[in-house]
Amino acid sequence: MxxxxxxxLPVVSIALSSMDTRAQAWPKKPLRAIVPVxxxxxxxxxxxxxxxxxxxxxxxxxxxxxxxxAGGTIGTTLVARAEPDGYTMLVHGSAHTIAPAFYRKLxxxxxxxxxxxxxxxxxxxxxxxxxxxxxxxxxxxxxxxKAKPGAFTFSSVGIGTATHLAAERFRTSAGVDALHIxxxxxxxxxxxxxxxxxxxxxxxxGLVLPxxxxxxxxxxxxxxxxxxxxxxxxxxxAETGLTNAEYPIWYGLxxxxxxxxxxxxxxxRETTSALATPKLQERLAALAVxxxxxxxxxxxxxxxxxxxxxxxxxxxxxxxxD
Numbered sequence: 001m002x003x004x005x006x007x008x009l010p011v012v013s014i015a016l017s018s019m020d021t022r023a024q025a026w027p028k029k030p031l032r033a034i035v036p037v038x039x040x041x042x043x044x045x046x047x048x049x050x051x052x053x054x055x056x057x058x059x060x061x062x063x064x065x066x067x068x069x070a071g072g073t074i075g076t077t078l079v080a081r082a083e084p085d086g087y088t089m090l091v092h093g094s095a096h097t098i099a100p101a102f103y104r105k106l107x108x109x110x111x112x113x114x115x116x117x118x119x120x121x122x123x124x125x126x127x128x129x130x131x132x133x134x135x136x137x138x139x140x141x142x143x144x145x146k147a148k149p150g151a152f153t154f155s156s157v158g159i160g161t162a163t164h165l166a167a168e169r170f171r172t173s174a175g176v177d178a179l180h181i182x183x184x185x186x187x188x189x190x191x192x193x194x195x196x197x198x199x200x201x202x203x204x205x206g207l208v209l210p211x212x213x214x215x216x217x218x219x220x221x222x223x224x225x226x227x228x229x230x231x232x233x234x235x236x237x238a239e240t241g242l243t244n245a246e247y248p249i250w251y252g253l254x255x256x257x258x259x260x261x262x263x264x265x266x267x268x269r270e271t272t273s274a275l276a277t278p279k280l281q282e283r284l285a286a287l288a289v290x291x292x293x294x295x296x297x298x299x300x301x302x303x304x305x306x307x308x309x310x311x312x313x314x315x316x317x318x319x320x321x322d
Contacts, residue, residue, distance in 0.1 A: 026086050026263050027060045033089045035066050036075025041157075041186065042123060042204050042287070043093040046251045049283050050120050053274040064091075071160050073099055073106060080108035084258035086267065090114065094162040094249045097306035101314035102160040104321040111307060114254040115264045116299035118271045119292035121284055122250045123204040124224035125166045126231060128217040130196035138220040138240045145176040145199070152178040152199040155189035159319075163189065165310060166202040166223055166247040168317050173237070173245035193217065204249055205230055205288035224248045230288045250292055252299065268296050 033051065037043045044066060051062040067075030072095050082088035096110050108114075127138070135141045145152045154171075156164035159182050171178055181198055183189040186207050193201035194216045201208075205228045211217040212231065219234045223246050227236055237245040253271060255264055274280060275291065284290075294302065314321075 024266075026266065027058055029087065030061045030063055031058070031087050031089060033062050033064045033091050034075045034079050035064055035091045036068060036072035037066070037093075037095075038068050038185070039066050042206060042249065042289075043091065043095075043251055045287065046120050046284070046289055047091040047253070049287075050271065050274060050280065053277055053280050054271055057270050057274055062089075071095065071099060071102060071158070073103060073108075076110070077107040079254070079256060080113040082256050084256035084260075086255060086259055086263040088256065089117075089267075090254040091120070091251070092254065093251050094247075094306070095160070096252070096254075097303055098160050098162065098165060098310050098314075100307055101311040102319070102321050111300075111304045113257050114303075115257050115259055116296055116303055117253040117255055117264055118268045118275075118296070119294050119299055120251040120253060120271070120275070121289035122224075122248050122292040123206055123287070123289050124222045124228045124248045125163070125202045126205050126208055126212070126219040126222045126228070126234065127167075127170060127200050127202050128190070128193055128208050128212065128219050129200050130194055131215060131218050132196050133199070133218075135220070136218065138235070138242075141200070141220055142174050142176060145174075145178060149177045150179065152176065153181050154178050155192045155198045155201045156180060156182050157186050157189050158182045158184065160314075162247070162249045163202050165313060166249075167200070169247045169313060170202065170221075170223065170237070170242070170245050172313070172317065173242045190217070202247075209288060228288060229285070229290075251289070264296055 035044050048064060055062050067078055076090060079088055079090035099106060135144055154167045186203060189201050190203055190208060192198045194211060208217055209230050212219045219231055221237055221240055222228050222234050223237055225246055
């Protein structure tokens with residue numbers, strides 16, 4: 001029995017050594033990052049900034065491809081079906097955990113078909129309105145909405161997006177009845193709010209901040225667990241007495257589920273190292289993107305938890321999946 005144990009040890013050592021060697025040898029060629037949303041969105045801009053540093057560390061270029069359509073599911077499906085060799089990555093945001101609630105038959109499972117690698121950051125969203133509305137606090141806004149049931153409207157960047165569900169989560173928590181009006185992009189949705197043609201819009205702080213600063217929009221509340229550094233005087237939902245209303249947007253990096261674990265871990269380490277560089281932290285902070293530190297297993301668990309939360313929210317507001 002003793003001799004058999006001794007014979008096994010070298011085999012195990014060789015296997016572990018082979019795994020380490022494979023991780024260190026990767027990558028040997030350019031990497032492809034699929035972004036399932038349009039160029040210029042936060043989910044597109046954030047990874048491009050991160051990849052500038054990550055490219056230097058890996059010694060290989062990262063080619064970003066925007067594969068849009070069907071609520072981000074076209075590009076996501078492409079990665080789910082890609083060779084799990086570490087050379088095709090998915091960059092997605094909170095919408096990754098929303099898709100199962102809106103699409104009855106997805107070609108992939110966002111929890112099972114991907115290995116979560118690392119969050120790239122998190123961005124608090126702010127409820128913004130036109131200053132012409134004359135409502136300077138979230139309390140006054142809610143009172144005005146309740147005084148006119150069904151008269152208020154809100155914009156978003158599309159049905160089933162994080163901006164849509166952020167507003168629905170707020171509306172449900174506050175007991176406000178408001179009509180959803182989706183648009184094709186953040187600029188249009190935000191402009192409608194600034195012009196007063198819709199009562200409110202929930203958008204990432206980085207997107208709405210310039211317009212809040214120049215007085216075109218008024219920020220009443222943010223939906224993170226803490227105040228946004230860029231909007232320090234704007235209260236959180238919890239501070240205003242609203243519960244279960246938090247809905248910040250995160251951005252993350254994923255690989256196909258069957259990618260060798262040592263490659264997943266190597267990409268996690270390299271990306272975490274890139275995110276820790278002062279220059280990169282400064283650039284992300286300028287976009288109001290805060291750090292979101294998680295190990296791969298914790299990020300996987302976060303994704304599963306959000307899928308359940310989003311499905312319950314969508315069901316509660318009466319939206320049937322397609």
